[in-house]
Amino acid sequence: MKKLKKLYGNKVAITNSANLSKINWAIFDILFILGGDTVKLHKALDNINFKLESLKSDAILIGDNAGAFLLSAYYYDANVGKFRADKVNFYKGLNLQSQIITIAHTNNSRYVNQKLIDQTEKFAKKIILRV
Numbered sequence: 001m002k003k004l005k006k007l008y009g010n011k012v013a014i015t016n017s018a019n020l021s022k023i024n025w026a027i028f029d030i031l032f033i034l035g036g037d038t039v040k041l042h043k044a045l046d047n048i049n050f051k052l053e054s055l056k057s058d059a060i061l062i063g064d065n066a067g068a069f070l071l072s073a074y075y076y077d078a079n080v081g082k083f084r085a086d087k088v089n090f091y092k093g094l095n096l097q098s099q100i101i102t103i104a105h106t107n108n109s110r111y112v113n114q115k116l117i118d119q120t121e122k123f124a125k126k127i128i129l130r131v
Helices: 001-011 038-047 066-068 114-127
Strands: 030-033 058-064 074-078 088-092
Touching: 001 074, 030 066, 038 066, 038 088, 058 066, 066 074, 074 114, 088 114
Parallel strands: 030 058
Antiparallel strands: 074 088
């Protein structure tokens, strides 16, 4: 992040949940949402009534891990570790029009196993989403 600030100066705003409500979302050309706790991040954005419609119509959206989840139509939250997918909760994301549900960390068994993939694919098929 410091490199971005160095390269672009005041054209880059780096934020966290503490100052989300002070941001004028309509001025940005690019929105990059990082990873972390997806549910917590979603709640923080909900608390300020953030909507993708607040952005410029031609804004570029980039999501990494939790950010990619939020930029999908739906996302999941499940236990970490070998019990992953014993209980999977699905939530509406910020971009219902995308008709996508994202599975992140597919190459890391700490976060994803076949059971989780199967449950996500079953959910996606049920409500007609692309995985």
